[in-house]
Amino acid sequence: MQTYPSKLLELAVNELAKLPGIGRKTALRMALHLLKRNLADVEALGTSVIKMRSEIIYCTECRNISDQELCAICANPRRDRSVICVVEDIRDVMAIENTGQYSGVYHVLGGIISPMNGIGPNELHIDTLINRLPGGVKEIILALPTTIEGDTTNFYLFRKFAGFNLVLTTIARGISIGDELEHTDEVTLGRSILNRTPYESVIKNK
Amino acid sequence: MQTYPSKLLELAVNELAKLPGIGRKTALRMALHLLKRNLADVEALGTSVIKMRSEIIYCTECRNISDQELCAICANPRRDRSVICVVEDIRDVMAIENTGQYSGVYHVLGGIISPMNGIGPNELHIDTLINRLPGGVKEIILALPTTIEGDTTNFYLFRKFAGFNLVLTTIARGISIGDELEHTDEVTLGRSILNRTPYESVIKNK
Numbered sequence: 001m002q003t004y005p006s007k008l009l010e011l012a013v014n015e016l017a018k019l020p021g022i023g024r025k026t027a028l029r030m031a032l033h034l035l036k037r038n039l040a041d042v043e044a045l046g047t048s049v050i051k052m053r054s055e056i057i058y059c060t061e062c063r064n065i066s067d068q069e070l071c072a073i074c075a076n077p078r079r080d081r082s083v084i085c086v087v088e089d090i091r092d093v094m095a096i097e098n099t100g101q102y103s104g105v106y107h108v109l110g111g112i113i114s115p116m117n118g119i120g121p122n123e124l125h126i127d128t129l130i131n132r133l134p135g136g137v138k139e140i141i142l143a144l145p146t147t148i149e150g151d152t153t154n155f156y157l158f159r160k161f162a163g164f165n166l167v168l169t170t171i172a173r174g175i176s177i178g179d180e181l182e183h184t185d186e187v188t189l190g191r192s193i194l195n196r197t198p199y200e201s202v203i204k205n206k
Numbered sequence: 207m208q209t210y211p212s213k214l215l216e217l218a219v220n221e222l223a224k225l226p227g228i229g230r231k232t233a234l235r236m237a238l239h240l241l242k243r244n245l246a247d248v249e250a251l252g253t254s255v256i257k258m259r260s261e262i263i264y265c266t267e268c269r270n271i272s273d274q275e276l277c278a279i280c281a282n283p284r285r286d287r288s289v290i291c292v293v294e295d296i297r298d299v300m301a302i303e304n305t306g307q308y309s310g311v312y313h314v315l316g317g318i319i320s321p322m323n324g325i326g327p328n329e330l331h332i333d334t335l336i337n338r339l340p341g342g343v344k345e346i347i348l349a350l351p352t353t354i355e356g357d358t359t360n361f362y363l364f365r366k367f368a369g370f371n372l373v374l375t376t377i378a379r380g381i382s383i384g385d386e387l388e389h390t391d392e393v394t395l396g397r398s399i400l401n402r403t404p405y406e407s408v409i410k411n412k
Contacts, residue, residue: 003303005296006271012258015251020239033226034255042259045221046252049240052218053248056241065212090211097209
């Protein structure tokens with residue numbers, strides 16, 4: 001067991017080591033780095049994480065992280081509110097927004113159904129999604145991971161949506177642009193043949 | 207450029223990304239992890255780093271990190287104050303202390319001479335080291351890195367020590383215990399032959 005020359009240092013290392021992917025050695029390197037920085041810089045770090053945790057709110061509509069009651073996407077009148085893209089967490093929203101290809105709105109589940117990790121449907125924002133459906137929603141795009149948990153969640157949602165008059169789609173899975181066929185795994189390649197796209201729509205989207 | 211759904215999140219990511227070795231993706235993962243933790247946990251992290259930076263002091267004797275004016279090592283009456291081990295930073299103190307093999311005291315330079323990085327002798331705690339010498343110091347152990355910068359610093363100190371009646375040593379460099387000769391680099395192997403150790407002293411130290 002490492003002994004630290006200072007209780008204050010040890011305490012900071014203990015806290016930093018609780019961050020994901022950070023071991024005690026890295027935490028010590030971070031703490032010593034912070035000791036060399038200005039007090040104002042360290043205060044900026046410390047207060048920014050506390051302020052974020054205490055003041056951030058979640059959009060009442062889509063459960064995205066937000067500074068207001070409605071997030072910037074839900075509050076934007078130019079977004080198509082008849083299409084909802086269902087994602088696992090806010091990183092997926094950020095990734096899709098970065099493409100600039102999507103003009104609908106989102107719904108952040110906050111996770112996926114995973115009995116192994118004790119996450120059932122009640123831990124996710126599914127009820128709030130169902131509540132949004134009567135508001136003129138025409139299409140739901142499922143953009144969850146292609147894992148057993150993702151498939152389970154997709155199927156759970158599929159059954160929940162029964163009775164609503166809407167189109168249910170999933171984002172296209174296939175070979176990445178620029179990838180070669182011989183280096184693609186069989187499952188992806190097989191699915192890309194089964195779910196082949198009419199060439200006309202490819203030209204149109206160019 | 208990534209757009210964040212919340213200014214508070216963006217600010218926290220910006221600050222976390224200033225930590226050494228942390229890119230923006232990792233910083234975002236950390237921030238989202240913190241959002242899932244209790245407010246009390248996040249406050250513990252934030253305040254621990256601020257408190258460490260603002261309250262930690264450096265031992266007036268050896269410049270080690272400390273909670274008191276004299277660090278625990280310098281304040282310990284059982285430590286041999288006639289032997290000073292000179293190290294680059296406090297991680298070296300912690301590493302040597304962990305061996306349980308050293309009963310002298312330390313002096314933390316706070317770096318090594320590195321003109322490339324704009325670090326000259328005046329940026330290091332060399333004057334405070336020289337001031338300690340008249341207090342009955344008999345031996346200085348140089349435990350700096352075996353780099354050009356380390357060698358430069360060693361030589362600078364060697365000249366500064368001229369006129370003081372003391373033994374100057376460096377920690378032994380050689381083949382790690384358990385390592386095989388054929389896998390050892392030539393410089394280390396060559397030096398381990400030049401600086402060979404009398405067998406009697408090996409038996410004695412067993």
